[in-house]
Structures are given as C-alpha cells and as structure tokens.
Amino acid sequence: MAEAVTAQAARGAIGDSEFDRDTAVVRREPGVHDIDLSAGWTIAGAVNGGYLLAVLGRALADTLPHSDPFTVSAHYLTASRPGPAVIRTDVVRTGRTLSTGQASLFQYDDEGHEVERIRVLASYGDLDALPDDIRTSAEPPAIPPLDRCFDAQDGPAPVSGSSAIVERLMLRLDPATLGWALGSPSGKGEMRAWFGLADGRDTDPLALLLAVDALPPTAFELGLSGWVPTVELTVHVRSRPAPGPLRVSITTRNLAGGYLEEDAEVWDSADRLVAQSRQLARVRLS
Amino acid sequence: MAEAVTAQAARGAIGDSEFDRDTAVVRREPGVHDIDLSAGWTIAGAVNGGYLLAVLGRALADTLPHSDPFTVSAHYLTASRPGPAVIRTDVVRTGRTLSTGQASLFQYDDEGHEVERIRVLASYGDLDALPDDIRTSAEPPAIPPLDRCFDAQDGPAPVSGSSAIVERLMLRLDPATLGWALGSPSGKGEMRAWFGLADGRDTDPLALLLAVDALPPTAFELGLSGWVPTVELTVHVRSRPAPGPLRVSITTRNLAGGYLEEDAEVWDSADRLVAQSRQLARVRLS
Incomplete structure (x- = not known):
C-alpha cells in the first residue's frame, strides 16, 4: 500500500512534471516571455520541433483569452539550441469561441543580437466547450499492442x-x-x-x-x-x-x-x- | 485561320487574364500594397478564401526574394467583402533557397478603422530550381473523364x-x-x-x-x-x-x-x- 502510494507520487502529473517545468515560460511583461530551452528535449543536438511548439503554445495560452490550441501553424526559420530564449506574442483577434495569436521565439547570436528561430500563427478555443458529436470515418492505426x-x-x-x-x-x-x-x-x-x-x-x-x-x-x-x-x-x-x-x-x-x-x-x-x-x-x- | 487566331487571343494567358488583373496588388510603399477585392470571386456574397490566398501570395512574391509559394499558412479572422483592402507584408527571414514572410489583409469598418481579415505566414522558394527526383507513392484520384x-x-x-x-x-x-x-x-x-x-x-x-x-x-x-x-x-x-x-x-x-x-x-x-x-x-x- 505504502509502495503503491510512493509509485503514484513518483509519476509525473499534468502541471507537475519535467515536461511542464521545461515548457514553463516566465512573463517579463505583457507579450514578452522568457524561457531557458532545456537540453533535455534535443535530438541530434538540436531542440526538438514539437517541444518548441509546446513552449510557444504555453506563451500563447498565457496571452490569449482561450487556453486550448485548436490549430497552430509554425514556420521553422533557424535551428534552436538549448539555452536562453525570448518569446514575443501578439494578439491578432479575440472572439467568443476562438481567438488568434502570433508568437515568435528568438535566441541570441555571438554579438547578442536576437535571431528568430520559429514563428507561429495559432487559433485557440475551449476544447471542453465543443459539442460531443463525432462522425469520424477515420480508423485507428493498425499497430500491435x-x-x-x-x-x-x-x-x-x-x-x-x-x-x-x-x-x-x-x-x-x-x-x-x-x-x-x-x-x-x-x-x-x-x-x-x-x-x-x-x-x-x-x-x-x-x-x-x-x-x-x-x-x-x-x-x-x-x-x-x-x-x-x-x-x-x-x-x-x-x-x-x-x-x-x-x-x-x-x-x-x-x-x-x-x-x-x-x-x-x-x-x-x-x-x-x-x-x-x-x-x-x-x-x-x- | 483568322478564327483560330481570334479564339487563341480570346483565351486568358498567364499574366494577362481576369485572374491576373483581379489579384494584381499595387505597391504603395515597401511592405504596403493596395488592392480592390473583386466581386467576381465571391461565393454566397463572401470573398472566396482561395482568391484571398492568391492576392496575399502576389503581395508576398513582390516582397520576398523568391517568387514561388512553397508553403502558405493562413488564419481567417473575419469575412472579406468586395472593395478596397490594404496588405501589409513583413520579411521574416531570407535564405539562399527559402525565404519566409508574413502578410495581413485589412479592410475598413464604417468608421474607417482597419479590420484584419486574414493573416498568413509563408515560405517561398524557386520551384524551377528543385531536383527532378520523384518518389511519390500517392495515386491520382479516380475521377471520370x-x-x-x-x-x-x-x-x-x-x-x-x-x-x-x-x-x-x-x-x-x-x-x-x-x-x-x-x-x-x-x-x-x-x-x-x-x-x-x-x-x-x-x-x-x-x-x-x-x-x-x-x-x-x-x-x-x-x-x-x-x-x-x-x-x-x-x-x-x-x-x-x-x-x-x-x-x-x-x-x-x-x-x-x-x-x-x-x-x-x-x-x-x-x-x-x-x-x-x-x-x-x-x-x-x-
């Protein structure tokens, strides 16, 4: 019983896990967030593109009135490296069910100039407010257990x-x-x-x-x-x-x-x- | 023979057709283009989204060092109407084979304030410079003649x-x-x-x-x-x-x-x- 409780506590929980800590952005001022990109999400030395999306996704959730990404379009400009980065966000439009924002992540070159790594446009909404209707014709992938x-x-x-x-x-x-x-x-x-x-x-x-x-x-x-x-x-x-x-x-x-x-x-x-x-x-x- | 020549001349040619005239943007200053959105490309009274993409695509081609859209991501904000519009473009990054830009199309509300209709991020390149290699496994759609x-x-x-x-x-x-x-x-x-x-x-x-x-x-x-x-x-x-x-x-x-x-x-x-x-x-x- 005690062991089971310990094992449970050792599991990562949403909001309290390495992924949450490594995507946490710190609001410097409205529209500007800082983050230290973790070396823990690199592939072949480069920061993984999905991790970057999650980082930008959090900055946008902190900027827009809606909290869930519905559609995020990212254009990758230069390869990100572990270390300090700044994210600049912009509210494009706010509506009742959807809001749209933009975010760019910058790092610094040897002379300290900002270099843009990735820019995204995203529309956010509230997933829990959607109707339950499902008419999906797609089938789950055939994959072994x-x-x-x-x-x-x-x-x-x-x-x-x-x-x-x-x-x-x-x-x-x-x-x-x-x-x-x-x-x-x-x-x-x-x-x-x-x-x-x-x-x-x-x-x-x-x-x-x-x-x-x-x-x-x-x-x-x-x-x-x-x-x-x-x-x-x-x-x-x-x-x-x-x-x-x-x-x-x-x-x-x-x-x-x-x-x-x-x-x-x-x-x-x-x-x-x-x-x-x-x-x-x-x-x-x- | 004369008839054939006339028929040929009546056909639209790339660069000299209604589509070209209706997507033509006029550069007011660097990064700012004007256009009168044509009523000829409306569906149920609203300006077609693909026509808008083509309009923004031309403004970006006039802004970026590369001329061909490779990937264009558009977020539609409010419904466009036929009439005057202004497009503001921004060069995000220029590279040897790809360059990335951003464009927004605005129209005007009753008080003359700009209202953003659509915002795009796009990466442009040179289609004619790509290697000929094709390993497509997709099959053309089965569609009757x-x-x-x-x-x-x-x-x-x-x-x-x-x-x-x-x-x-x-x-x-x-x-x-x-x-x-x-x-x-x-x-x-x-x-x-x-x-x-x-x-x-x-x-x-x-x-x-x-x-x-x-x-x-x-x-x-x-x-x-x-x-x-x-x-x-x-x-x-x-x-x-x-x-x-x-x-x-x-x-x-x-x-x-x-x-x-x-x-x-x-x-x-x-x-x-x-x-x-x-x-x-x-x-x-x-």
Missing part, C-alpha cells in the same frame, strides 16, 4: 549527436516500421508508435504538440538518412486526450523535388482522433 | 447569395460526389472535380492557391448544409503545374465537435501531385 512494439533506442543510432529526448519519451515503434533501425527500410513512407511521457505524466493538448513531431522521420523507412529539417508544421488539436498512451501514425505520400510531407494522426486510449498534423520537410536525396 | 463530369451550377443552388466565382471557374464535379446537389448526399466526406479557369488561362502556382479552396465543401456530401467557414488553411505547392485542367480531390475523415478537416490534393495533366492542402473549418451540426 504496446508490449509487442520496440524502443528505437535498442537499435543503432541513425543520427549522430546526443538525443536526450529519447530518455523523456515513452516511444514504442511498430515492428513493421522499424526496418530502418535494422538496416532494411520497408520503402514505405510510414512510421507508427505508441507515445507517452517517460515519467508517466498523462498527455494533454500541450503534449499533443510534442507528439506530432516525436517519431523518427518517415524518410528513414524510405531509405534516406540524415537530418530532415521541418520547414513548416501545422497541427489541429481536436479533442482533449483520455489518459493512457497515445498511438501516433505518420504517413508520407509525396517525396519529390527534395521535399516531403509528413501527415500525423494521434489517437487516444478511447479510440478518439485527438490531433492531426502535416509538415513540409526537406530531405537530402541520395 | 472531364466530359462525364458535371457543372454544379446545373443543379439547385445549395447556398443562397450571389456566387460570381462559378462563372470564372471551369469546375466539373465527379458524379460520385454530386449527390448533395440532387438531394441525396453520399454520406462520404469526399469531393472531386476537374478544375481550371473559365477563360482558359493555364494554371500556375498562384492558381493552385485558388484551386485548393474552390470546390463545394465536403460537408455537403456529409449531409450538412450552409456555410462552412475556414479557420485555418495551409497549402504546400510542390511543382509548377503542366498546362491543362487539374484534378482536385478533397477528403474529410474527422468531423467532430463542430469542426472538420478538408485535405486537398491537386494533380496536373502530367499526373504530378502539384499541391496538397489541409484546412480546419467549422460546421453547424444538424
């Missing part, structure tokens, strides 16, 4: 550089999309995984911003290697996720001219499609 | 109000997605059509911005009626379209909580997937 999926960490590292983020995520890949880690990519532009936070913190709309950009690139299963930088990523959050691990399915159908799209779907434990995203990314054709 | 598709104008108007845009588009709907016009929607979130400009002007990247938001809403085939306002729309332009009519396929998989997504694919006459878009729109559930 969690205990039959694999941790990509167990294979050889496909990208050099430290990837601290893998320690903070519970990511279990569908064996059918794990060929790249074993040297035999499937040739299909698909990646599927179970997703959660490693400390057991349940997911919320903010964690969905992280989930849509947390899997290995589909490009790996297409036989490409190396960095696949995001140019633009837009995510729609459609529902507050139920507790428990999420299923994330990513598909690429159009690899051409050195670019590809990644379409992500995120499903919760109640079989609800809770988020959709699409990104445009650059690839090195080889 | 153009002469076996139908003009939605021939059916009863599903939305009241003037819809001048239909006279300016060559839009021929797949009979399989035309049930709504005949009073028996299919129940599937699909809409497919052949698309072109009515005056025969060939399509270009700017016209692709129009094409992704030109079909009747998929909501009609889901049995819903009335206005489906766009909250956010992001389009990726992946290739300069070949001459000839385009095929546009739109799919909705997740209608829930009063919102739906519309995923569009645009294919050219050379069977190339030239654009992809996704929008989040509001529906009135009935």
Whole structure:
C-alpha cells in the first residue's frame, strides 16, 4: 500500500512534471516571455520541433483569452539550441469561441543580437466547450499492442549527436516500421508508435504538440538518412486526450523535388482522433 | 485561320487574364500594397478564401526574394467583402533557397478603422530550381473523364447569395460526389472535380492557391448544409503545374465537435501531385 502510494507520487502529473517545468515560460511583461530551452528535449543536438511548439503554445495560452490550441501553424526559420530564449506574442483577434495569436521565439547570436528561430500563427478555443458529436470515418492505426512494439533506442543510432529526448519519451515503434533501425527500410513512407511521457505524466493538448513531431522521420523507412529539417508544421488539436498512451501514425505520400510531407494522426486510449498534423520537410536525396 | 487566331487571343494567358488583373496588388510603399477585392470571386456574397490566398501570395512574391509559394499558412479572422483592402507584408527571414514572410489583409469598418481579415505566414522558394527526383507513392484520384463530369451550377443552388466565382471557374464535379446537389448526399466526406479557369488561362502556382479552396465543401456530401467557414488553411505547392485542367480531390475523415478537416490534393495533366492542402473549418451540426 505504502509502495503503491510512493509509485503514484513518483509519476509525473499534468502541471507537475519535467515536461511542464521545461515548457514553463516566465512573463517579463505583457507579450514578452522568457524561457531557458532545456537540453533535455534535443535530438541530434538540436531542440526538438514539437517541444518548441509546446513552449510557444504555453506563451500563447498565457496571452490569449482561450487556453486550448485548436490549430497552430509554425514556420521553422533557424535551428534552436538549448539555452536562453525570448518569446514575443501578439494578439491578432479575440472572439467568443476562438481567438488568434502570433508568437515568435528568438535566441541570441555571438554579438547578442536576437535571431528568430520559429514563428507561429495559432487559433485557440475551449476544447471542453465543443459539442460531443463525432462522425469520424477515420480508423485507428493498425499497430500491435504496446508490449509487442520496440524502443528505437535498442537499435543503432541513425543520427549522430546526443538525443536526450529519447530518455523523456515513452516511444514504442511498430515492428513493421522499424526496418530502418535494422538496416532494411520497408520503402514505405510510414512510421507508427505508441507515445507517452517517460515519467508517466498523462498527455494533454500541450503534449499533443510534442507528439506530432516525436517519431523518427518517415524518410528513414524510405531509405534516406540524415537530418530532415521541418520547414513548416501545422497541427489541429481536436479533442482533449483520455489518459493512457497515445498511438501516433505518420504517413508520407509525396517525396519529390527534395521535399516531403509528413501527415500525423494521434489517437487516444478511447479510440478518439485527438490531433492531426502535416509538415513540409526537406530531405537530402541520395 | 483568322478564327483560330481570334479564339487563341480570346483565351486568358498567364499574366494577362481576369485572374491576373483581379489579384494584381499595387505597391504603395515597401511592405504596403493596395488592392480592390473583386466581386467576381465571391461565393454566397463572401470573398472566396482561395482568391484571398492568391492576392496575399502576389503581395508576398513582390516582397520576398523568391517568387514561388512553397508553403502558405493562413488564419481567417473575419469575412472579406468586395472593395478596397490594404496588405501589409513583413520579411521574416531570407535564405539562399527559402525565404519566409508574413502578410495581413485589412479592410475598413464604417468608421474607417482597419479590420484584419486574414493573416498568413509563408515560405517561398524557386520551384524551377528543385531536383527532378520523384518518389511519390500517392495515386491520382479516380475521377471520370472531364466530359462525364458535371457543372454544379446545373443543379439547385445549395447556398443562397450571389456566387460570381462559378462563372470564372471551369469546375466539373465527379458524379460520385454530386449527390448533395440532387438531394441525396453520399454520406462520404469526399469531393472531386476537374478544375481550371473559365477563360482558359493555364494554371500556375498562384492558381493552385485558388484551386485548393474552390470546390463545394465536403460537408455537403456529409449531409450538412450552409456555410462552412475556414479557420485555418495551409497549402504546400510542390511543382509548377503542366498546362491543362487539374484534378482536385478533397477528403474529410474527422468531423467532430463542430469542426472538420478538408485535405486537398491537386494533380496536373502530367499526373504530378502539384499541391496538397489541409484546412480546419467549422460546421453547424444538424
């Protein structure tokens, strides 16, 4: 009994977890927030794009009259590094059910000048105020049970550089999309995984911003290697996720001219499609 | 022979057509463009969202060092009306292969104050500089030949109000997605059509911005009626379209909580997937 209580207390809780602490922004003045970007969410040395979205998402939630991101469009400008950053937000429009804002994250060059890393436009609302009506025709992804999926960490590292983020995520890949880690990519532009936070913190709309950009690139299963930088990523959050691990399915159908799209779907434990995203990314054709 | 020459001259040409004249922006000063939004591109009295994208796209092309939209993310704030508008653009970042800009379109309220209609973030590049490599796994939509598709104008108007845009588009709907016009929607979130400009002007990247938001809403085939306002729309332009009519396929998989997504694919006459878009729109559930 005492052990069970301790285990429960050790689990991350929404609002009191590493993810919450590492995305916390400090309001310096209206429209200006400071943050020290954590080295804990880096992949191959660069700050993960989904973590950045969550950071900007919190700054916007602190700026707009609505608290939940409904649609966030991000254009990635330069690679972010762990360390100090400033976020400048702007209220574009406020309405009864939706409000729209803009946010930019800046870091500093060697001479102390601000360099913009990422700019987003976002429309926020109240997920809990939406009607219950669901007429979704989409089906949850076919993915084996969690205990039959694999941790990509167990294979050889496909990208050099430290990837601290893998320690903070519970990511279990569908064996059918794990060929790249074993040297035999499937040739299909698909990646599927179970997703959660490693400390057991349940997911919320903010964690969905992280989930849509947390899997290995589909490009790996297409036989490409190396960095696949995001140019633009837009995510729609459609529902507050139920507790428990999420299923994330990513598909690429159009690899051409050195670019590809990644379409992500995120499903919760109640079989609800809770988020959709699409990104445009650059690839090195080889 | 004389007749053939006359017919050729009467066709719209890229740069010299109604679409080009109606999207032309006049630079007042750096970063500020004026336009009189044409009543010719209205649907149910409101200015079409794709026409607005094309207008903003031209202002950005006149602002950024690159001329082709690669990815444009638009958040729609208030409904635009025909008449004067001002566009304010901002260069966010310029790079060798991509540059990023922001644009807002404003109109005026009764007291002459500016009201923002739409704000976009966009990354531009040079489509002609991309490598030829294509590994697309997507298949062109199954749509009957153009002469076996139908003009939605021939059916009863599903939305009241003037819809001048239909006279300016060559839009021929797949009979399989035309049930709504005949009073028996299919129940599937699909809409497919052949698309072109009515005056025969060939399509270009700017016209692709129009094409992704030109079909009747998929909501009609889901049995819903009335206005489906766009909250956010992001389009990726992946290739300069070949001459000839385009095929546009739109799919909705997740209608829930009063919102739906519309995923569009645009294919050219050379069977190339030239654009992809996704929008989040509001529906009135009935």
